[in-house]
Amino acid sequence: MASNQEQAAMAYWKENVRLLITLLIIWFVVSYGLGIILAPLLNNIMIAGYPLGFWFAQQGAIYTFIVLIFVYVFRMNALDRKYDVYEK
Amino acid sequence: MDLALTTYLIVGATFVLYIGIAIWAKAGSTGEFYVAGKGVHPIANGMATAADWMSAASFISMAGLIAFLGYDASVYLMGWTGGYVLLALLLAPYLRKFGKFTVPEFIGDRFYSKTARVIAVIALIVASITYVIGQMKGIGVAFSRFLETSYEVGLFIGMAIVFFYAVIGGMKGITYTQIAQYCVMIFAYTIPAIFISLAITGNPAPQLGLGGTVADGQYLLNTLDNILVDLGFSQYTAMKGTTLNMFFLTMSLMIGTAGLPHVIVRFFTVPRVRDARLSAGWTLIFIAILYTTAPAVGAMSFYNLINTVQPGEIGAEDGNLAYENVPGWFSRWEETGLLAWDDKNDDGRIQYYNADNPAFEPTAESYGWQGNELTVDRDIMVMANPEIAQLPNWVIALTVAGGLAAALSTAAGLLMAISSSISHDLIKGVINPKIGEKSELLAARIAMGVAVLVAGYLGLNPPGFAAQVVALAFGLAASSLFPVLMLGIFNRRMNSAGAIAGMLSGLTFTLIYVFIFKGWFFIPGTNMLPDTPENWLFGIGPQSIGAIGALINVIVAALVSRATAPPPKEIQELVESIRVPRSA
Numbered sequence: 001m002a003s004n005q006e007q008a009a010m011a012y013w014k015e016n017v018r019l020l021i022t023l024l025i026i027w028f029v030v031s032y033g034l035g036i037i038l039a040p041l042l043n044n045i046m047i048a049g050y051p052l053g054f055w056f057a058q059q060g061a062i063y064t065f066i067v068l069i070f071v072y073v074f075r076m077n078a079l080d081r082k083y084d085v086y087e088k
Numbered sequence: 089m090d091l092a093l094t095t096y097l098i099v100g101a102t103f104v105l106y107i108g109i110a111i112w113a114k115a116g117s118t119g120e121f122y123v124a125g126k127g128v129h130p131i132a133n134g135m136a137t138a139a140d141w142m143s144a145a146s147f148i149s150m151a152g153l154i155a156f157l158g159y160d161a162s163v164y165l166m167g168w169t170g171g172y173v174l175l176a177l178l179l180a181p182y183l184r185k186f187g188k189f190t191v192p193e194f195i196g197d198r199f200y201s202k203t204a205r206v207i208a209v210i211a212l213i214v215a216s217i218t219y220v221i222g223q224m225k226g227i228g229v230a231f232s233r234f235l236e237t238s239y240e241v242g243l244f245i246g247m248a249i250v251f252f253y254a255v256i257g258g259m260k261g262i263t264y265t266q267i268a269q270y271c272v273m274i275f276a277y278t279i280p281a282i283f284i285s286l287a288i289t290g291n292p293a294p295q296l297g298l299g300g301t302v303a304d305g306q307y308l309l310n311t312l313d314n315i316l317v318d319l320g321f322s323q324y325t326a327m328k329g330t331t332l333n334m335f336f337l338t339m340s341l342m343i344g345t346a347g348l349p350h351v352i353v354r355f356f357t358v359p360r361v362r363d364a365r366l367s368a369g370w371t372l373i374f375i376a377i378l379y380t381t382a383p384a385v386g387a388m389s390f391y392n393l394i395n396t397v398q399p400g401e402i403g404a405e406d407g408n409l410a411y412e413n414v415p416g417w418f419s420r421w422e423e424t425g426l427l428a429w430d431d432k433n434d435d436g437r438i439q440y441y442n443a444d445n446p447a448f449e450p451t452a453e454s455y456g457w458q459g460n461e462l463t464v465d466r467d468i469m470v471m472a473n474p475e476i477a478q479l480p481n482w483v484i485a486l487t488v489a490g491g492l493a494a495a496l497s498t499a500a501g502l503l504m505a506i507s508s509s510i511s512h513d514l515i516k517g518v519i520n521p522k523i524g525e526k527s528e529l530l531a532a533r534i535a536m537g538v539a540v541l542v543a544g545y546l547g548l549n550p551p552g553f554a555a556q557v558v559a560l561a562f563g564l565a566a567s568s569l570f571p572v573l574m575l576g577i578f579n580r581r582m583n584s585a586g587a588i589a590g591m592l593s594g595l596t597f598t599l600i601y602v603f604i605f606k607g608w609f610f611i612p613g614t615n616m617l618p619d620t621p622e623n624w625l626f627g628i629g630p631q632s633i634g635a636i637g638a639l640i641n642v643i644v645a646a647l648v649s650r651a652t653a654p655p656p657k658e659i660q661e662l663v664e665s666i667r668v669p670r671s672a
Contacts, residue, residue, distance in 0.1 A: 013667055017578075020177050027173050031166045036334050039159070040327055049299030049307040054325040057162030058154075058383040059295060062169045062376050069176045069369040076181075077362055085670045087360045 012083040019075055023068050031061040095234055095485040102272050102489045103249055106265045106496070110253030113261040118529050121258030122189040122508050123356045128263055130363040134370025136266035137354040139273065139493070140501035141168075141345075141371070142378060143219070144226030147273055147494035152466025154386030158316075158324035160334070161386070167338045169372060169379055171345025174570075176368030179346060180355040182577045184364035185666045189356065191349040191505075191569065192513040198576040200659055201584040202518055207591050209509045211568040212349045215561040216502045217546070219350075223502070224547025226495035233424060233471075234488040240548060246496060247544040254500050255536050259357060259508075262500045269493035274377055276490025279483055280474040281381045284388050287477055294384030302391070312391055318402045319394075319441040320448030324387065330627050340634035344562030347570030350505035361669035389469045392476055397438040397462060403455045408437035417475035426465035433458040503543060507535035560602055563630075567594035567637025575645055580663045586649025594641030601637075602630045 034042060039053030047055065080086040115121040128136070146168070154161040186194050192212060196205025224243060231242020253261045281294045289300030289308055302308050313323040322328050345351065354371075355364045396415065400407035411429065421427040429438055433456060442448055443460040471491070474483045511532040516523050523531065568591045575582045575590070603609065605619040617623040619630065628636065654660075 009664065009668055016667075023173070023177060027170065031170050031338065032335060035162060035166055036338065037331060043325060046307070048296075049301065050309060051325045054159055054162075054309070055299070057159060058165055059298075059380055061162075061166045062372075062380055065169050065173050066369065066372050066376055068173050069365075069372055072177055073362070073365045073369055076365055080362065080669055085668050087362060087670045 008083055012079065012085065015079055016076070019072065019079070023072055027065065027068055030056065030064045035061045091481045091484060092236060094481045095488050098482065098485040099235065099489045099492060102268075102493065105268055106249060106253055109264045109268060110257050110261045113253075113257045113264045115256070115258040115260045115529075118189070118512075118525055118532065120260045121529055121532050122512060123353070124258075124260040124263045126187075126357060126359055128357040128359075130358050130367035131370050132267055133263070133354060133358050133363075133367045135270040135374050136263045137351065137367070137371040138374035138378075139266040139270035139497035140354055141351055141375060141498070142273070142494055143498040144223055144230075144491060144495035146378065146382075147277065148226065148230075148467050148470055148491050151382045151385040151389065152469035154383050155390035155469050156466055158322070158328070159326055160328050161383075163334050163337045163341065165379055165383065167341025168345055169375060170338070171342040172368055172372045172375070174342060174346035175352065175355075176365055176372075178574050179352060179570075179577070180364040180368050181361045181669070182666045183352060183573070184355055184358065185361050185669060186662075187356075189353075190508050190512050191352050191573070192509055193517065195569075195572060195576070195587070196513070196517060198659065198662065199572075199582075199584040199587040200656065201588065204572075204584055204588050204591070205513055205517060207588065207595075208569060208572075209513050211564055211591070211595065212509050213506055215348065215564045215569075216350060216506045217543070218561045220499055220502045220506075220543040221546045221550055223495045223499035224543050225550055227492060227499070228547060230488060230491045230495065243544060243547050246492070246499075247540055247547075250496060250500050250503065251537065251540045254503055254507075254540065255533050258532065258536070259353075259504055262504055263354075263357060265500070266497045269497040270374060272486075272493040273490040273497075274374070276486040276493075277378050277385075277470075278381055280477055280479060280487065281385050283477045283479055284392070284473055285384055288388050288391065294381045294388070298384040298387055308387065308391065312387060315391075315394055315398070315402075319398070320445040320452065321442045330621070332627050333621070333624075333629055333632055336628050336632035336635050340566050340632050340638075341562055343566035343570050343638050344564075344634055347565035347568075347573065348561070349509070349565075349569065350501045352573075353505055353508075354501070385473060386469060389473050389476065393464065393469075394440065397440050403451075405435075405456075406437075408435075408439050410437050412436070414438075415476075417472055420475065421468055421472055426468045428463045430461050430463075432461050438462055499543065503536060503539045507532060507539045510535040510539070560599075563598045563602060563634035563637060564595065566634030567598040567641055571638050571641040572645065575642065577663070577666060579646075579649075580660050581649060581654055582645060583649045583652055583655045585652040586645040586647075589648040590641040590645025593644040594637040597640050598633055598637035601625070601633045605630045 035057035039057055042053035043051035045052040119125050150164065153164065183194055188194065192205045192208035195208040196202060227246035228239040228243040231237050231245065232239040253265050282292050285294040285297035286292050288302060289297035291297035291300045298308065300308055302311055309325055313325055316324055355367060358364050358367050397409045398407060399409055418427065438461055439457045440462040441452060441457065441460055471487060474487055511528060515531050516528050571594060572587045572591055604616045607613065607615040621627055
């Protein structure tokens with residue numbers, strides 16, 4: 001029984017870490033990739049009156065951060081239920 | 089009604105509101121005093137955290153910073169928001185599960201070491217005190233500029249307000265006043281922004297207006313790029329610094345944000361682990377309302393300013409505004425000294441251009457310009473906005489109340505972090521563990537009172553290096569606290585020797601690097617290298633070094649912990665338990 005519990009805890013943690021890594025890759029690519037490293041290149045593209053790199057750096061990255069946290073919240077709630085560690 | 093009276097009434101009304109909340113939210117236990125009884129709704133905590141986080145600098149100075157730096161100011165926008173992703177994913181839920189009162193307490197327990205706890209307290213106090221000085225100055229300046237009191241009187245009034253609600257209500261009082269302060273400051277920020285966006289681009293949403301078109305049908309950002317180039321500056325939307333330094337500066341600000349104790353501790357106040365995650369999301373939404381508006385305020389008020397002084401063709405004799413025709417707000421802000429004109433070529437007209445650009449000099453000479461004649465303090469980009477947009481007096485008054493709300497809310501949050509680390513971590517944790525609940529609550533109140541007085545004293549006698557040190561606060565938090573908090577959660581094998589070695593090496597490296605360029609202990613003239621990009625290691629400035637400090641912290645901690653004994657079994661069980669929201 002105890003080892004079952006331990007295994008479940010390990011599986012929960014593994015899924016959690018995998019989710020974190022996915023989200024942090026997006027976090028990195030959007031802010032550091034599109035907002036900084038590729039910004040001068042993307043600035044040649046104009047979308048809705050914004051040079052694209054500038055838009056990512058001053059608007060898009062912030063919107064992405066919000067979406068990332070809420071995706072994390074919903075996925076973790078689902079994960080908590082799946083492993084029966086959801087708080088009452 | 090005249091402006092001064094309106095301002096007194098509106099600022100006075102907000103102060104009465106804060107005091108009323110304080111009386112209602114009196115703290116009765118240490119749990120209420122330190123973490124508001126862990127009963128704060130995640131949305132309410134999101135608002136309070138947003139107010140806690142957004143300081144006088146965010147409210148008053150950031151838009152102006154963006155105006156003058158253009159694209160390069162993106163490091164602040166991304167750095168001060170992206171940190172919340174790290175906080176939400178890597179720290180907040182686990183520290184909430186740990187379920188105690190302070191950040192140093194977690195470090196002390198997780199690394200079963202009073203030394204580690206004391207190092208964390210020192211890092212916390214240094215980082216928070218430097219921040220508080222800036223807020224206290226903000227309060228004094230706002231009063232002296234708009235309420236016709238002296239700087240000192242303004243500071244005393246601000247101190248009295250904070251003293252009242254922080255000492256009585258602790259975290260509980262601070263939380264509920266911060267919610268009110270968030271509402272005041274977000275209205276004060278967005279209303280003028282909506283009007284200026286409507287006036288310039290015809291779009292009421294500043295976030296869309298920034299991509300909108302100006303009167304002649306051209307895009308605002310294109311127009312700004314072109315005018316600035318014609319005046320000898322770089323394009324507004326182009327990168328001016330180096331990619332590498334921008335990268336590390338953004339990284340340092342993000343890690344620093346996630347490691348600042350006064351922000352982390354706010355996530356201790358919600359009822360459950362999943363509320364801590366959700367609350368981080370709400371916090372970022374509330375912050376983003378201001379942070380996505382600020383770039384529009386910066387660009388639009390800058391465009392407005394340039395258009396005001398350069399209404400005609402650049403280079404034509406009558407292209408520049410004659411001084412006798414300046415609008416009312418121009419004269420009003422000249423009186424404050426934040427806007428200054430010096431007619432260098434005696435033509436009675438105002439010239440604003442980049443006189444520091446040697447390549448532009450021949451062009452300027454051919455126009456008959458003999459130097460830039462207009463100096464603009466960046467703070468007026470927000471503070472003068474309502475007047476430029478010709479909004480009624482109550483909106484101007486609201487802006488003053490908003491600036492004060494931003495300064496007061498951040499000051500209170502920082503003082504809370506400082507006082508609880510003294511009463512809970514030093515007095516109860518190290519000096520007298522047997523202290524009872526009642527005595528600890530009293531100690532917490534006394535520590536808070538003393539912290540307010542010290543902050544007030546430093547606000548009255550600001551050390552000359554205050555501005556420099558704010559950058560250091562992020563570097564310290566990034567290089568000392570964030571890495572060990574994260575390792576404490578994600579690396580079960582991390583032990584006390586590793587954590588202590590990691591914190592000390594990250595901290596020492598960052599401090600030394602900053603001191604080399606800014607002077608030893610910020611004493612002017614003791615810097616060993618001039619603070620210019622050519623001297624920076626790989627072009628990484630002292631503000632950006634926190635990220636490297638964090639990396640060094642992680643590497644040293646990993647190496648030392650591998651070479652020493654693993655943590656005791658009960659510590660490994662503690663790590664297991666904080667990783668799961670509810671034990672099955």
